[in-house]
Amino acid sequence: EAQVTQNPRYLITVTGKKLTVTCSQNMNHEYMSWYRQDPGLGLRQIYYSMNVEVTDKGDVPEGYKVSRKEKRNFPLILESPSPNQTSLYFCASSFKVPGQGVSPLHFGNGTRLTVT
Amino acid sequence: KQEVTQIPAALSVPEGENLVLNCSFTDSAIYNLQWFRQDPGKGLTSLLLIQSSQREQTSGRLNASLDKSSGRSTLYIAASQPGDSATYLCAPSSNTNAGKSTFGDGTTLTVKP
Numbered sequence: 001e002a003q004v005t006q007n008p009r010y011l012i013t014v015t016g017k018k019l020t021v022t023c024s025q026n027m028n029h030e031y032m033s034w035y036r037q038d039p040g041l042g043l044r045q046i047y048y049s050m051n052v053e054v055t056d057k058g059d060v061p062e063g064y065k066v067s068r069k070e071k072r073n074f075p076l077i078l079e080s081p082s083p084n085q086t087s088l089y090f091c092a093s094s095f096k097v098p099g100q101g102v103s104p105l106h107f108g109n110g111t112r113l114t115v116t
Numbered sequence: 117k118q119e120v121t122q123i124p125a126a127l128s129v130p131e132g133e134n135l136v137l138n139c140s141f142t143d144s145a146i147y148n149l150q151w152f153r154q155d156p157g158k159g160l161t162s163l164l165l166i167q168s169s170q171r172e173q174t175s176g177r178l179n180a181s182l183d184k185s186s187g188r189s190t191l192y193i194a195a196s197q198p199g200d201s202a203t204y205l206c207a208p209s210s211n212t213n214a215g216k217s218t219f220g221d222g223t224t225l226t227v228k229p
Contacts, residue, residue: 042219042222045216059218090160092159098217099148099213099216100147100214102148103165
């Protein structure tokens with residue numbers, strides 16, 4: 001089944017403890033992206049990747065890192081999480097880069113992160 | 117910077133009604149625009165993708181229109197059903213900064229049986 005898989009679904013952690021949220025897609029998609037969704041602020045883009053070893057900042061990259069060493073995986077790394085990073089995180093992928101080709105974005109089911 | 121506004125924020129209608137959801141965006145330099153559906157606690161599902169050169173796109177009871185020059189898109193839902201209850205989001209993709217998508221806050225639709 002074609003899908004975007006995020007792990008874990010739920011995560012509670014403490015301030016400063018490094019964590020990684022994994023994202024994997026099995027559709028050979030070129031483009032991958034991370035978003036956070038907060039009440040009243042909507043869905044905001046954190047980082048995106050247009051291909052292997054090509055990443056760029058979205059609108060809210062502070063406090064996050066990403067890497068794209070293989071096409072299928074795009075992990076989101078929080079080196080020193082803080083309470084303001086408590087949010088619902090989504091990973092998405094598409095066959096073509098939005099803005100360069102016509103293909104829909106496929107989303108994972110989300111990771112709900114709580115930082116205390 | 118692209119700004120996306122969706123009106124209304126919430127909408128409640130009786131089953132069977134036709135309805136229109138609105139999306140406006142400030143930067144008309146878009147490549148395409150997608151409409152998504154989000155159910156509570158779930159990810160987003162793409163409903164329709166309309167290219168900047170298109171005026172309309174249809175899928176079943178859904179019809180999306182796009183007026184790029186005025187920065188507007190609408191999602192028309194015909195004969196609404198309780199199963200249509202969800203939050204609907206629009207997202208234009210920039211053609212000057214490929215890779216960036218900006219999402220509206222969404223319209224939360226409730227269809228009452």
